[in-house]
Structures are given as C-alpha cells and as structure tokens.
Amino acid sequence: MTDQSTDRNxxxxxxxxxxxxxxxxxxxxxxxxxxxxxVTGLLHIAFLRSPMAHARIERxxxxxxxxxxxxxxxxxxxxxxxGLGSLPCAWPVTEDIVMPDHPPVAVDEVRHAGDPVAVxxxxxxxxxxxxxxxxxxxxxxxxxxxxxEAALAEDxxxxxxxxxxxxxxxxxLKTGEDxxxxxxxxxxxxxxxxxxxxxxxxxxxxxxxxVTPLAASGEYTVYSAxxxxxxxxxxxxxxxxxxxxxxRVVAPDVGGGFGSKLQVYGEEAVALEVARRLGRPxxxxxxxxxxxxxxxxxxxxxxxxxxxxxxxxxxxGLKVELLADMGAYLMLVTPxxxxxxxxxxxxxxxxxxxDFTCTGxxxxxxxxxxxxxxxxxxxxxxxxxxxxxxxxxxxxxPLEVRRRNWIRxxxxxxxxxxxxxxxxxxYEAATEKALALFGxxxxxxxxxxxxxxxxxxxxxxxxxxxxxxCGLAPSRVLRDLRYAAGGWEAASIRMLPTGKVEVVxxxxxxxxxxxxxxxxxxxxxxxxxxxxxxxxxxDTRAAPxxxxxxxxxxxxxxxxxxxxxxxxxxxxxxxVAAHLLEANENDLDFTDGVFTVKGSPEARRxxxxxxxxxxxxxxxxxxxxxxxxxxxxxxxxxxxxxxxTHLCAVEVDTETGQIRIRSYVCVDDVGRVINPVIVxxxxxxxxxxxxxxxxYEEAVYDxxxxxxxxxxADYLVPVAGDLPEFVTERTETPxxxxxxxxxxxxxxxxxxxxxxxxxxxxxxxxxxxxNDVTMPCTPERVWRAVRSAKEASA
Amino acid sequence: xxxxxxxxxxxxxxxxxxxxxxxxxxxxxxLGLTGTPVGCDTSSCGACTVELDGTSVKSCSVLAVxxxxxxxxxxxxxxxxxxxxxxxxxFHEQHALQCGYCxxxxxxxxxDLLRENPDPDADEVREALEGNMCRCTGYQNIVxxxxxxxxxxxxxxx
Numbered sequence: 001m002t003d004q005s006t007d008r009n010x011x012x013x014x015x016x017x018x019x020x021x022x023x024x025x026x027x028x029x030x031x032x033x034x035x036x037x038x039v040t041g042l043l044h045i046a047f048l049r050s051p052m053a054h055a056r057i058e059r060x061x062x063x064x065x066x067x068x069x070x071x072x073x074x075x076x077x078x079x080x081x082x083g084l085g086s087l088p089c090a091w092p093v094t095e096d097i098v099m100p101d102h103p104p105v106a107v108d109e110v111r112h113a114g115d116p117v118a119v120x121x122x123x124x125x126x127x128x129x130x131x132x133x134x135x136x137x138x139x140x141x142x143x144x145x146x147x148x149e150a151a152l153a154e155d156x157x158x159x160x161x162x163x164x165x166x167x168x169x170x171x172x173l174k175t176g177e178d179x180x181x182x183x184x185x186x187x188x189x190x191x192x193x194x195x196x197x198x199x200x201x202x203x204x205x206x207x208x209x210x211v212t213p214l215a216a217s218g219e220y221t222v223y224s225a226x227x228x229x230x231x232x233x234x235x236x237x238x239x240x241x242x243x244x245x246x247x248r249v250v251a252p253d254v255g256g257g258f259g260s261k262l263q264v265y266g267e268e269a270v271a272l273e274v275a276r277r278l279g280r281p282x283x284x285x286x287x288x289x290x291x292x293x294x295x296x297x298x299x300x301x302x303x304x305x306x307x308x309x310x311x312x313x314x315x316x317g318l319k320v321e322l323l324a325d326m327g328a329y330l331m332l333v334t335p336x337x338x339x340x341x342x343x344x345x346x347x348x349x350x351x352x353x354x355d356f357t358c359t360g361x362x363x364x365x366x367x368x369x370x371x372x373x374x375x376x377x378x379x380x381x382x383x384x385x386x387x388x389x390x391x392x393x394x395x396x397x398p399l400e401v402r403r404r405n406w407i408r409x410x411x412x413x414x415x416x417x418x419x420x421x422x423x424x425x426x427y428e429a430a431t432e433k434a435l436a437l438f439g440x441x442x443x444x445x446x447x448x449x450x451x452x453x454x455x456x457x458x459x460x461x462x463x464x465x466x467x468x469x470c471g472l473a474p475s476r477v478l479r480d481l482r483y484a485a486g487g488w489e490a491a492s493i494r495m496l497p498t499g500k501v502e503v504v505x506x507x508x509x510x511x512x513x514x515x516x517x518x519x520x521x522x523x524x525x526x527x528x529x530x531x532x533x534x535x536x537x538x539d540t541r542a543a544p545x546x547x548x549x550x551x552x553x554x555x556x557x558x559x560x561x562x563x564x565x566x567x568x569x570x571x572x573x574x575x576v577a578a579h580l581l582e583a584n585e586n587d588l589d590f591t592d593g594v595f596t597v598k599g600s601p602e603a604r605r606x607x608x609x610x611x612x613x614x615x616x617x618x619x620x621x622x623x624x625x626x627x628x629x630x631x632x633x634x635x636x637x638x639x640x641x642x643x644x645t646h647l648c649a650v651e652v653d654t655e656t657g658q659i660r661i662r663s664y665v666c667v668d669d670v671g672r673v674i675n676p677v678i679v680x681x682x683x684x685x686x687x688x689x690x691x692x693x694x695x696y697e698e699a700v701y702d703x704x705x706x707x708x709x710x711x712x713a714d715y716l717v718p719v720a721g722d723l724p725e726f727v728t729e730r731t732e733t734p735x736x737x738x739x740x741x742x743x744x745x746x747x748x749x750x751x752x753x754x755x756x757x758x759x760x761x762x763x764x765x766x767x768x769x770x771n772d773v774t775m776p777c778t779p780e781r782v783w784r785a786v787r788s789a790k791e792a793s794a
Numbered sequence: 795x796x797x798x799x800x801x802x803x804x805x806x807x808x809x810x811x812x813x814x815x816x817x818x819x820x821x822x823x824x825l826g827l828t829g830t831p832v833g834c835d836t837s838s839c840g841a842c843t844v845e846l847d848g849t850s851v852k853s854c855s856v857l858a859v860x861x862x863x864x865x866x867x868x869x870x871x872x873x874x875x876x877x878x879x880x881x882x883x884x885f886h887e888q889h890a891l892q893c894g895y896c897x898x899x900x901x902x903x904x905x906d907l908l909r910e911n912p913d914p915d916a917d918e919v920r921e922a923l924e925g926n927m928c929r930c931t932g933y934q935n936i937v938x939x940x941x942x943x944x945x946x947x948x949x950x951x952x
Contacts, residue, residue: 019886019887019889020886020889022894023885023886023891023894024886026891026894026897027869027878027882027885027886027891027894027897027901028829028869028870028872028873028878028882029827029828029829029830029868029869029870029898030829030870031828031829031831031894033828033831033895035822035828035831035832036822036828038823038826124823125819125823126812126814126815201929202927202929203893203895203929204833204839204841204893204895204896204927204928204929204930205831205833205893205895206832206833206834253894254893255831255893255894255895256892256893256895256929256930258929285832287834287835288833288834288835288836288838288839289834289835289836510893511892511893511894511930512892513892677889678889680889681889681892681930681931681935682892684931684932684933684934684935685892685929685930685931685932686932687932688929688931688932688933689929711834711835711836711838712834712836712838712839712927713836713838717838717839717927717929719923719924719925719926719927719933720919720920720921720923720924720926720928720933720936720937721917721920721921721923721924723932723933723934725916725934726932726934749932
C-alpha cells in the first residue's frame with residue numbers, strides 16, 4: 001500500500017513544530033486532576049502506615065478511630081483481606097521465582113516503613129488524617145534487611161519467613177563465546193563495582209484515586225492518577241473479583257509519571273473495596289511524604305562489571321553480575337526491570353562474549369519498579385563508565401576506545417550479542433555533530449593546561465555514546481521474557497458526521513503531548529486540518545483497548561497504530577468515493593484529503609464529505625458497512641533503538657567538592673521527528689532526571705530501615721538554578737520497523753546523561769588519582785574521594 | 795470556626811472555616827478553585843503558589859484565616875475576557891510545560907519576579923524560581939518563557 005499523504009509537502013504536519021493543544025487548560029488552571037474530582041457524599045480515605053521497617057503485627061484495633069468526629073468506617077488489613085486478594089506481579093521472570101503474597105494492607109507483618117496497616121474513612125480529609133492517631137497497633141519488632149549482600153547470607157533475617165530465602169530469582173543471559181575462555185585471550189581486564197542508588201520519581205502530581213460506585217448495577221468508575229488505565233482495570237478486576245466489564249477506569253489529566261504511575265497500587269484496590277462495602281464514593285490522595293514511603297522507588301542495584309579487551313582496546317568480552325533490590329514485595333513489573341537492562345549492557349559495541357546474571361533480592365524497603373528508563377539507564381551507566389576506565393587503563397581518549405568498538409553505519413541492521421537486532425543507527429554522524437558543537441579539542445586543551453598548572457578547580461569531560469530500546473515491545477519477545485501481557489497498541493479513527501475526527505488511542509499520556517502529536521500523524525494520512533482532530537484517551541469506556549504509556553512505547557507503537565488506522569479509513573473512504581464519483585477505485589487520486597478522478601479534477605469529494613455521506617448512508621456501495629471508521633491494533637515486529645552522543649564538561653573544585661556543569665551538548669537520534677518542539681522538551685526533561693541521579697538524588701535509609709530522605713525538603717529534586725542550559729541537536733536515522741520511522745524519546749536524556757556527568761567528574765579528578773565517585777556525586781563525596789586519593793599517594 | 799471574608803479572583807466570599815484550614819484547601823475544596831494544585835506537604839515544590847495581596851505565597855503554608863480581609867489571585871483569575879497574560883502565552887509558545895502540574899505555581903512565581911525585576915537575565919530567573927519544582931521540562935523552556943514574557947511586557951508598556 002502506498003502512503004499517498006507523502007505527496008503533500010508544504011502542509012505536512014509531521015515534522016512541524018506545532019504548539020500543543022493540551023496547553024490551553026493547563027495554563028489557565030482548568031485541569032481535571034484526580035484530586036479535583038468531587039461528588040456528593042464523597043468520603044476520604046487515610047492509611048495508617050508502619051513506622052518500622054520490619055515487625056510482626058500483634059494487634060490492630062480500629063474501633064477507637066470510629067469514635068472520632070466525621071469517621072464513617074475503619075478497617076484493618078485482616079478486615080479487608082476478606083474481599084481483596086494479593087496485589088499482582090505480572091512479570092515472573094523465571095519459572096522458580098519466589099513470589100510472596102502482597103496484601104494491599106498488611107495482615108500479619110509489616111515489611112517496610114510505610115507499609116499500610118489500617119484504613120480510616122471519614123467525611124473530610126482532615127478528619128480522616130486525625131482519626132489515624134486513634135488506631136491502636138501493637139508491633140513486635142523484627143530485624144530489618146537492608147544490605148543486598150548481607151540479605152543473601154545463610155543466617156540473614158528473612159523478609160518473607162515463609163519463603164525461606166531473600167533471593168527472589170537468578171536470571172542469566174550468556175551469549176557468544178564462553179566469557180572465561182575469551183578472558184584468557186585478553187591483554188587487559190578492567191573490573192568495577194557501581195552503585196545505582198535508589199531514586200524517587202517525584203511526579204509533580206501526587207498519586208490519587210476516586211471511586212464512584214453505582215450500587216444497583218454493581219458498576220464502578222475508578223479515576224486514578226495512573227499511566228496504565230487499561231492494565232489497572234484488568235488487575236483491579238482480578239484483585240477484587242469485580243467483573244471487568246463492570247469496571248471503568250479513567251486516567252484524567254495526569255501530572256507526570258516517569259514509571260511511578262505504571263503500577264497497580266494497594267491504595268487503588270482498597271479504595272475500590274471500600275466503595276464496594278460502603279456503597280459510597282471515596283477518594284484517597286497521597287501526601288508527598290506518604291508517597292515517598294508508598295510509591296515505588298527506582299534503581300537500587302549493585303553492579304559488578306568486567307570487560308576483557310586487547311591491548312588496542314578492542315572488546316573481547318563483558319561480564320555483568322547484578323544484585324537488584326526488589327524491596328519488600330514484587331509489584332507489577334518489579335522483577336523485570338533489571339532484565340530489561342540485560343539487553344542493553346553491550347550497548348553499541350561489538351564483542352565476542354557476554355555473560356550476564358541478575359539476582360533479585362528482597363529487602364525491608366519500599367518496593368522498586370519502573371523509573372524513567374527502567375533498567376536501561378543502569379546498564380548504560382555501567383558500560384559507559386567502564387569504557388572510560390578501559391580507555392584510562394590503555395591511555396586512550398574515551399571517544400577513541402568507543403570508536404574502535406562501535407557498530408559502523410554500514411553494518412546495520414546488526415544483531416547485537418545480547419540478541420537484539422538494531423535496525424538502524426549512525427553513531428559516527430551523531431558523534432561528529434556533538435563534537436563540533438561541544439568544542440571538544442579546545443576543552444581538552446584547556447583541561448591539560450589546568451592540570452599542568454595544578455589548578456584547584458579542575459575541568460572534566462564526560463562522554464556517553466548510548467543506545468536504548470524503545471517501542472516496548474514485540475509480543476513474542478515478551479512471551480520469551482515471561483511478561484504476562486502483549487506489547488501491541490490500539491488506535492481507532494472515528495470520522496464524525498460533521499467531518500471532524502476523533503482519534504482514539506490506547507496510550508495514556510501524562511505530559512508527553514500525545515494529543516498534539518497524534519493529531520499531526522492523523523492529519524497527514526487523512527488530509528484533514530490539524531484543528532479538526534481531537535484525541536480521546538485514558539478512559540476504558542471511550543478508549544476500550546490499550547496497553548498504555550511507559551518505556552517510550554507510545555509513539556513507536558501507539559503512534560504507528562494511529563497511522564495505520566488512518567490508512568484504513570482512507571481505503572474505506574476510497575470505496576465510497578469511487579461509488580459516488582462513479583469511477584474505478586484505481587482511478588482515484590487522494591491528495592490533501594480530497595479524492596479526485598484521474599483526468600477529471602472537477603469530480604471530487606473530500607474525505608470529510610464522505611464521512612457525512614456515510615453517516616446518512618443514503619448511497620453507500622452495496623454490501624459495505626455504512627462507516628469509514630477504522631481500528632488498528634499494531635503488534636510491533638521489533639523494538640526501536642534511539643541512540644546519540646552526549647558530552648558534558650564540568651568544573652570540580654577540588655577543595656570544596658563543588659561541581660558546576662559548564663556545558664552540556666547532546667545529539668540524539670530518535671528517528672523521524674513528529675514535533676521538534678515536543679522532542680526537545682522531552683530531551684530537556686530527561687537530561688534533568690539523569691543529571692539529578694548523577695549529582696543530587698538518593699533515597700537514603702538509616703540502619704533501622706527508616707527513610708531518612710522522607711520529604712521533598714530532604715530529597716534533592718533539582719530546581720532551576722541547579723541545572724545548566726542544554727545544547728540539544730539531532731541526527732535523523734529513521735527506524736525501519738514502523739511506518740513513521742520513529743524511535744521514541746522519553747527516556748533518552750535520562751539514559752545518556754548520568755554516565756556523561758559522572759564520567760566528567762571522574763575525568764576532572766583522574767590526575768589526582770581518583771577513578772570513581774559513587775552517585776550522587778555530592779560535594780562531600782567528591783571531597784572525600786580527593787582526600788583519600790591524596791592520602792593513598794602520600 | 796472562624797469567620798473570614800476574602801476576595802478571590804475578583805469575587806468576594808464570606809465563610810466559616812476551621813482555624814487550621816490551609817488556604818490551598820480552602821480554595822480547592824471550599825471554593826472549588828481547583829486550578830491551584832498541591833504538590834507536597836513541606837512547602838518545597840511551589841505548585842500551589844498564589845498571590846495574596848500582591849505577593850506570591852505558597853498557599854499550602856498559609857492558613858485560610860490569614861487571608862481574612864485580603865485579596866487572593868490564582869491562576870484562574872489571570873486571563874481577562876479569555877485573553878491570556880503574557881506569561882501564560884509565553885509558557886505555551888516556549889513549550890514551558892509538559893504535564894502542567896507545576897505550571898500554575900510557576901506562572902504565579904514568575905509574576906512576582908517580573909513585578910520586582912521587569913527585565914531579568916536567565917540567571918536571575920533561575921534564582922527567582924528556586925522555590926518551584928518541575929519534573930518534566932528541565933527548566934530551560936520555563937526560563938525562556940519568563941524571559942519572553944518580560945520582553946513581551948516591555949513591548950506592551952513601551
């Protein structure tokens with residue numbers, strides 16, 4: 001089938017910097033956040049949470065709370081367990097994975113600070129919060145389990161005593177030649193241990209859920225600040241036993257997610273259960289500090305990584321041993337996150353052997369799960385940092401060692417050693433462009449001068465030549481990875497009688513601008529004005545099928561589905577047009593939304609006129625359904641592989657440990673760009689998060705398992721003054737596995753920037769004998785690294 | 795309960811409130827002015843920033859009773875006859891918002907800056923927004939938007 005819209009030139013929407021349709025209500029405060037929803041008789045839920053990391057629950061008495069003003073009901077975990085099953089984990093990565101029960105409210109034992117133990121329902125949010133104080137709970141403290149290695153010791157206290165182990169699973173991936181054999185051929189072996197600190201996503205909108213029941217028919221509408229309304233609906237049906245067709249899940253305006261709202265949370269299940277029991281609408285909105293304890297965390301890994309190489313710096317083999325902190329429970333996709341990374345450690349490099357093992361470990365901390373990039377930032381960090389160390393070991397420029405190993409442009413498509421097929425890429429082009437923008441040689445010259453002078457403020461240059469996998473995911477791959485769902489995405493196009501268009505998408509945006517981009521895609525194929533298109537999403541009634549938004553999948557899979565659905569509309573319309581114009585279908589041209597008969601341009605019908613003709617159905621072709629609406633479910637054939645080169649220059653004060661990012665240049669190749677403005681914005685946001693991991697953010701626990709960084713006042717989310725101006729540019733190497741040639745952009749900045757920044761810090765300090773700084777590279781850590789290097793050389 | 799009278803976005807209200815009721819909850823839950831969202835409970839994020847008697851305040855750290863006799867402006871009170879302010883336009887035109895949750899607070903904080911300093915440079919904008927967190931934009935476009943609004947306002951007044 002030919003894509004006739006490509007005939008259009010000046011008016012093509014794809015590639016245009018369109019301002020967003022979404023903005024009007026956001027800049028005027030006419031939003032529809034979940035916490036804005038209020039209905040008559042609404043009750044408010046509050047959760048009493050464990051103050052301890054690990055304890056046996058001896059007794060819970062909620063009855064004193066019932067005496068408090070405004071309180072309508074109160075429940076213990078045991079009360080709720082009668083109607084609520086265990087929360088789901090949909091990614092049992094191995095056959096013998098240890099999967100503990102996860103009651104939405106703890107019954108016998110609490111396993112992390114913030115694990116809920118009781119629920120109070122009251123007439124307003126203040127009354128509900130007040131009444132929590134009255135709930136009586138007796139705890140018998142148990143030993144916390146905090147350190148990943150100690151957790152695996154024979155005599156370690158157990159997070160789940162009934163399971164007899166803190167080891168959830170061991171997942172290996174060995175490909176190519178035998179690593180140990182290859183290692184014997186190597187001239188140089190470099191080994192490092194990297195720590196991926198725990199991070200808290202901090203979507204600006206806290207989580208919230210509102211449930212409105214229709215008691216007579218047993219139906220429920222669940223409004224949730226979620227990234228995954230479709231998945232949530234299926235899972236809530238499973239957890240509560242409410243039939244799926246009686247549940248409608250709506251994600252209204254959602255204020256960011258970054259993976260933290262890719263989840264089925266206990267609070268959502270409890271709200272549904274409370275609404276069922278009381279027959280009343282209920283709401284729960286988390287406070288930020290409550291969210292720090294109860295919204296899943298990201299990262300949390302120890303990475304032992306080793307490369308074996310020749311004296312010229314050619315990679316022979318890569319070995320990765322990972323300890324991944326699951327936290328206290330396996331949530332929706334917890335075990336799978338480090339596995340996603342497994343495919344990304346070999347990155348853009350060629351090698352003969354790859355040996356990966358991940359061990360999932362339970363601890364008495366908040367569960368981990370997806371966070372921006374999900375497994376891929378961790379992998380990229382480790383491989384890029386060890387490439388730096390290999391370069392240092394061999395006295396090579398870090399870019400040179402990359403050049404000697406990367407897949408060359410003419411080698412695509414390329415089968416990576418981890419088993420992926422990279423369809424397209426051009427690492428040379430992105431790198432050359434980035435180097436020119438950055439002024440690499442000048443900065444290296446300045447660095448050398450400063451080092452020779454012995455400046456107290458050193459200059460460091462960091463390099464990251466990354467790739468990632470987006471477009472999650474080919475369903476067969478997901479089967480092989482034991483992920484309990486497909487990776488398809490749905491789109492339908494509804495041609496309204498007036499000629500206006502509704503694009504219905506199964507993706508569920510929370511800041512990414514789908515409404516604008518999807519309008520652009522549909523406008524080009526249908527040839528209708530951008531302004532005539534509305535996008536319907538985030539409501540399982542209005543957009544009944546979908547796999548939602550995470551992992552930079554929306555554009556690649558969902559946007560491509562929109563493209564195909566629109567093509568189907570055009571083909572149906574062509575039949576009607578041929579009938580009305582009394583012409584053969586093959587004799588029709590379709591340009592800018594208009595069907596014309598070849599050779600007689602006066603005989604014409606717009607696709608919008610045909611929508612009306614089909615609506616009246618007065619004269620449609622015999623035997624044809626009277627609609628040109630169409631639906632397409634796209635099951636992707638491959639991932640997509642954005643890549644790019646990020647360069648960072650930092651100034652590090654060796655006396656105070658202070659770091660200043662002097663310049664940051666990135667050239668990303670995200671394939672064909674639908675809307676340059678939105679792409680640039682997504683890159684900026686990604687960079688901010690990646691830089692924050694490098695320099696600022698960490699969820700810190702004390703020895704008792706209390707979250708020390710328990711509020712936004714303690715956890716360093718960067719503000720405007722903490723971040724530099726970014727120089728962002730692009731190369732465009734279209735993806736070959738989808739009709740749009742797009743690759744995905746949401747996580748690129750995050751994945752690429754962390755190693756570039758930390759690499760720059762280490763590069764600045766390397767002449768002083770420093771070869772690593774643990775993240776986040778705080779002034780104190782930098783200062784200590786400098787001091788201990790001095791002491792070691794003294 | 796305490797009686798308060800307060801003008802919000804040009805409308806006068808008389809209400810009985812609990813002394814502990816936060817201004818942001820008064821605006822949202824009592825008056826239904828949900829354009830001002832809550833992002834944290836430590837007055838760190840700035841999402842709930844509004845103007846009280848011409849100065850920006852975080853409405854999660856002000857009690858409703860403290861607004862008694864005062865005048866509050868929220869993001870919902872900015873547009874006049876559907877016409878956006880230069881800051882609202884600039885946030886749209888510079889793509890200075892993605893999820894938009896922090897946007898009301900950012901706009902209200904930026905108004906305060908531009909009143910004090912109508913012609914700031916980028917560093918001054920970054921410094922002035924230190925009490926407002928954004929998780930989507932990396933701030934660069936927000937800074938651009940505030941600078942663009944400053945330039946546009948100069949054109950208007952010139």
